[in-house]
Amino acid sequence: MTSPITTSRQGDVLIITSDNPPVNALGAAVRQGLQAGIEEAAGDDIKAVVITCAGKTFFAGADITEFGKPMQEPSLPVLIDAIEALDKPVVAAVHGTALGGGCEVALGCHYRIAVPSAKFGLPEVKLGLLPGAGGTQRLPRVAGVELALEMAAKGDPIPASKAKDAGLVDRLAGEDSLVADAVAFAREMAAAGGPLPRASEKQASASPALFETFRKTNAKRFRGYEAPADIIALIEKTTGMPYEEGVQLERQGFMKLIMGTQSAALRHIFFAERKAAKIDGIADDIKLRDVKRVGVIGAGTMGGGISMNFLSAGIPVTIVEMAQDALDRGTGVMRKNYEATAAKGRMTAEQVEGAMGLLKPTLNFDDLAECDLIIEAVYESMDVKKEVFGRLDKIAKPGAILASNTSYLNVDEIAASTSRPQDVVGLHFFSPANVMKLLEIVRGAKTADDVLATAMALAKKIRKVAVVAGVCYGFIGNRMLMPRQVEAMKLLMEGATPEQIDRVHVAFGMPMGPFQMSDLAGVDIGWHRDPTRIENIRDALAAEDRWGQKKGKGWYDYDEKRNPSPSPRVAEIIEEFRAKSGATQHEVTDEEIVERTLYTMVNEGALILAEGMAQRASDIDVVWIYGYGWPVYRGGPMFWADTEGLKKIVAGLEKHGFEVAPLLREKAETGERFNK
Ligand code: 3H9
Numbered sequence: 001m002t003s004p005i006t007t008s009r010q011g012d013v014l015i016i017t018s019d020n021p022p023v024n025a026l027g028a029a030v031r032q033g034l035q036a037g038i039e040e041a042a043g044d045d046i047k048a049v050v051i052t053c054a055g056k057t058f059f060a061g062a063d064i065t066e067f068g069k070p071m072q073e074p075s076l077p078v079l080i081d082a083i084e085a086l087d088k089p090v091v092a093a094v095h096g097t098a099l100g101g102g103c104e105v106a107l108g109c110h111y112r113i114a115v116p117s118a119k120f121g122l123p124e125v126k127l128g129l130l131p132g133a134g135g136t137q138r139l140p141r142v143a144g145v146e147l148a149l150e151m152a153a154k155g156d157p158i159p160a161s162k163a164k165d166a167g168l169v170d171r172l173a174g175e176d177s178l179v180a181d182a183v184a185f186a187r188e189m190a191a192a193g194g195p196l197p198r199a200s201e202k203q204a205s206a207s208p209a210l211f212e213t214f215r216k217t218n219a220k221r222f223r224g225y226e227a228p229a230d231i232i233a234l235i236e237k238t239t240g241m242p243y244e245e246g247v248q249l250e251r252q253g254f255m256k257l258i259m260g261t262q263s264a265a266l267r268h269i270f271f272a273e274r275k276a277a278k279i280d281g282i283a284d285d286i287k288l289r290d291v292k293r294v295g296v297i298g299a300g301t302m303g304g305g306i307s308m309n310f311l312s313a314g315i316p317v318t319i320v321e322m323a324q325d326a327l328d329r330g331t332g333v334m335r336k337n338y339e340a341t342a343a344k345g346r347m348t349a350e351q352v353e354g355a356m357g358l359l360k361p362t363l364n365f366d367d368l369a370e371c372d373l374i375i376e377a378v379y380e381s382m383d384v385k386k387e388v389f390g391r392l393d394k395i396a397k398p399g400a401i402l403a404s405n406t407s408y409l410n411v412d413e414i415a416a417s418t419s420r421p422q423d424v425v426g427l428h429f430f431s432p433a434n435v436m437k438l439l440e441i442v443r444g445a446k447t448a449d450d451v452l453a454t455a456m457a458l459a460k461k462i463r464k465v466a467v468v469a470g471v472c473y474g475f476i477g478n479r480m481l482m483p484r485q486v487e488a489m490k491l492l493m494e495g496a497t498p499e500q501i502d503r504v505h506v507a508f509g510m511p512m513g514p515f516q517m518s519d520l521a522g523v524d525i526g527w528h529r530d531p532t533r534i535e536n537i538r539d540a541l542a543a544e545d546r547w548g549q550k551k552g553k554g555w556y557d558y559d560e561k562r563n564p565s566p567s568p569r570v571a572e573i574i575e576e577f578r579a580k581s582g583a584t585q586h587e588v589t590d591e592e593i594v595e596r597t598l599y600t601m602v603n604e605g606a607l608i609l610a611e612g613m614a615q616r617a618s619d620i621d622v623v624w625i626y627g628y629g630w631p632v633y634r635g636g637p638m639f640w641a642d643t644e645g646l647k648k649i650v651a652g653l654e655k656h657g658f659e660v661a662p663l664l665r666e667k668a669e670t671g672e673r674f675n676k
Contacts, residue, residue: 005033007040012047012190013183014040019054026101027063028072034105035074038082041090048186049090051083051109052179057096058118059105064127064267067258076101076133077251080108084198089189093173093182094118097157104131107138110196111189113171113182114160120168121157125227127270128263128633132254136234137246138199143168145206145239149214152235153228154221200243211236224509225633226262261643265635268675269625272618272636276467277456280615282449289399289454293318295371297388299330299361302405303377305433308334309462311355312434318360318367331361337434366395373401373458375427382409386417393418401451403427404442407478411444411471421446425455428475430627438627439464440475465626470613476623479608480637483600488514491596492537492574493581496588498555499566504593509631514597515555516564519548523555540573595652602641602649606661609638609674617674638674646673 004020016037018024034051041049053059062076074082083090083105092098092109097119106112106120114120122131122139130136131152140148143166151158163169173181211232215222222228234253238246257263278284294310296303299321307317311334321327338352360367368374374396376388385404392402402424404414415424426442441455452468459466469475474482488501502513512520523538524547531543541547541554546569548554549562556564578585605620614620621636634640641649646668653660667674 001029003033003036004030005037007037009046010183011187012045013050013186014046014048015050015052015179015183016041017052017054018059021055023057023060023097024053024055024102025061025063025065026059026076026105027066030059030063031072031074031076031079034079035082038079038086041086041088046088048088048190049086050093050179050182050186051090051105052093052182053095055096058092058094058098059102060097061100061102061123062133064270067267076104077247080104080133081200083108084110084200087196089186089196091182091186091189093178094120094160094169095178097121099157100124100131100135101133104133104135104138107135107142107168107199110198111170111185112163112168113173113178113185114163114169115173115175115178116160117175118160118163118169119157120151120160120163121155122152123155123157125153125155125225125231126266128225128227128260128266129257130227130231130234130250130253132250132258134200134247134250136231136250136253137238137243139168140204140206140235140239141202141243142199145204145235146210146214148204149210149232149235153214153218153231200247204239206239208236224631226260227257230257262633265633265639265643268618268635268639269621269632272622272639272675273465273626275616276465276619276622277460279449279452279456279468282453286450286453288457289372289401289450291315291372291401291454291458293371293373295320295368295374296377297365297368297374298377299327300377301333302429302431302433303375304330304334304337305431305435306375306377306405306429307359308337308355308434309429309464311358313462314354314358315461316358316360318362318371320362320365320368322363324363327361327363331356331359334359365391368392369395369397371396371400373403373454375403375405377405377429380406380409382413385409385414389414389417389424393420396423399423401425401454403455405429406442408474410473411442412446415444415446422448423451425451426469426471426475427455428469430477436627437463437465438477438623439466440469440477440623440627441466442469442471442475444471465622467619467623468615469623470611472608472611472613476608476614476620477627479613480601480604480620480624481628483604484597485514487596487600489537490583491588491593493578493583494588495578495585496593497566497574498570500588500590501593501597504590505597507590508594508598509634511629519554519556519558519564521548522550523548537573537577540577541570544569544573546570592656596656598637599641599649599652600658601637603653603658603661603664605638605641606664606667606674610661610663621675635675642673642675 006017008015020030090109091111092106094114095118098106099121103120122135124131147166293316295318296307297320299319307319310317341347342352404426411426415421425447428440430436430438439459498515502516505513524542527542534540546553552558557567608614617638620638624630624636650668
């Protein structure tokens with residue numbers, strides 16, 4: 001097998017090049033090739049060395065697929081030490097993203113030169129790990145403890161310009177002359193002579209207050225995660241320590257995390273997210289439909305949010321409403337949202353104008369004839385949707401993709417109201433649609449393959465994580481939400497409080513519990529609006545104007561800063577319904593809440609999987625992580641079920657009298673997992 005590493009010479013400079021697509025991950029073959037390159041560099045005729053990568057990026061890190069398998073020599077830390085130990089200048093020439101182990105290789109080199117578009121990062125934390133090849137020790141010594149903490153504990157990459165300011169990059173190269181500039185730099189450093197700047201020989205220092213402040217400032221972001229806490233503690237403990245001792249502690253910390261469930265969960269999600277983009281039975285190279293302009297029907301919260309995704313990606317949008325005031329209100333909200341983003345420094349004023357400039361608001365439905373993809377975001381009613389699709393069928397250009405943003409309704413029935421069901425697909429965005437990452441692409445019985453593949457490609461373009469779902473009530477996400485909601489209400493009747501149920505969910509790692517979520521979304525959503533018709537607790541709350549946060553009261557009472565407190569009135573209402581329901585009261589334990597609200601979701605997930613409504617268990621995990629805030633460190637409901645043990649899930653369901661999904665039972669009995 002040919003090595004992904006080649007060497008070449010420019011005079012007395014040795015250029016070591018890695019070509020290991022797609023991201024130059026530092027797998028065994030790359031490490032072995034680099035080791036051979038370093039041995040070659042020891043030759044007397046070599047005065048300096050450049051390490052660079054072909055393709056789209058510098059090393060993007062260790063090869064994650066090797067984790068959990070027996071390690072092949074040389075290990076990355078040993079290799080990087082050997083690079084640093086060379087007695088001639090070694091220059092890392094960086095383009096693309098120097099991430100994780102890649103950033104650590106660059107730190108092992110004596111000098112770093114980068115193109116302006118390059119980025120540097122230590123994203124290991126996002127895989128539940130800490131940098132394990134010297135990163136926690138060399139980065140603070142090169143770029144300072146504060147930046148090292150930021151980069152290692154949060155995992156976000158920084159641009160080359162910032163890296164240069166911090167001393168992580170010594171020089172910027174021309175965007176098209178990286179290797180030539182690196183060779184010149186290497187030669188210059190060789191000629192200059194003098195001691196080589198080795199990161200491990202430098203010192204780092206920081207005031208103890210820095211760590212405490214950092215912990216406090218980021219407490220919310222890090223809640224529940226092991227790796228950030230370990231990273232902060234490690235850098236705190238090793239700052240000022242000799243390098244050799246620090247790096248040993250780093251090694252121990254890395255080994256501890258890599259054996260843990262959180263890292264397994266986070267690595268699972270890394271690959272699950274990428275696998276979700278693959279559609280069973282459709283070739284990767286299928287010809288896609290050209291989407292140059294998107295049409296959106298409805299300028300309400302959903303239609304506006306959906307439009308913003310495309311505008312931000314530079315795709316023109318025609319947005320249609322029925323009345324001028326609704327159209328004006330909708331476009332006004334979009335502008336306000338963009339301006340708020342700009343105020344936070346995440347967009348420039350020109351970008352705001354650029355995006356809004358791509359928007360064509362109109363009252364004329366026929367203007368949609370110019371669009372290649374039309375998404376309807378109108379009222380959630382089958383009759384209304386059918387009427388809209390019937391009209392669309394008459395005016396849309398041949399081959400245009402017709403999409404419904406329905407959250408529950410039957411996409412096949414909607415498609416049947418057109419003469420072109422093959423062009424119809426569900427595109428279920430989650431609210432707020434300009435923010436939430438998830439997109440469910442609903443595959444109708446007749447949806448054409450190229451329509452599906454085009455939708456998937458577009459999702460990537462607008463930076464969504466998309467999952468293919470089949471036609472069933474609520475698709476994947478909302479269908480699994482239903483048993484949770486039903487059980488939460490039953491638990492209330494049997495003795496639990498909204499506070500207890502929410503507390504259990506938050507302790508589990510959810511951003512909020514079911515009642516907090518209802519207060520945020522609006523208790524009145526889907527309410528029949530007849531205050532005299534009180535059939536359940538929700539009706540009672542809505543009738544008393546307890547619509548949630550927007551009214552200052554819902555399941556909870558809110559102060560002017562929207563801090564919730566348990567509501568005595570809600571307790572009374574619950575008591576009234578308990579009395580009427582005849583449900584047997586008992587002491588509800590936290591464990592029972594988990595079993596009845598979360599195990600039931602897993603059960604529903606197993607049904608979805610068996611019915612083929614999700615392509616794979618990991619897709620269900622992706623839906624819950626990106627659409628509903630399931631804690632990433634638990635890997636999604638199906639991965640979590642695997643880690644809990646499927647036998648335990650089955651026993652928990654049976655204890656409460658639930659019918660166990662056959663697939664779940666089968667897997668529990670055979671000892672299989674949902675995610676292999
Ligand atoms: C580490 O370095 C530990 C060390 O500190 C210590 C070690 C001792 N390995 O994302 P894309 C695959 S931990 C293996 O779609 P993009 C990916 O699965 C690592 N495979 O491209 C996909 O495969 P497929 C720290 C990897 O352009 C394909 O490459 N580093 C790896 O949108 C394309 O990926 C990280 O965590 C990998 N490291 O984004 C960086 N990376 O085509 C992780 C990617 O079969 N990577 N693949 O689905 C990324 O963040 C993005 O891939 C990157 C490119 C930004 C580089």
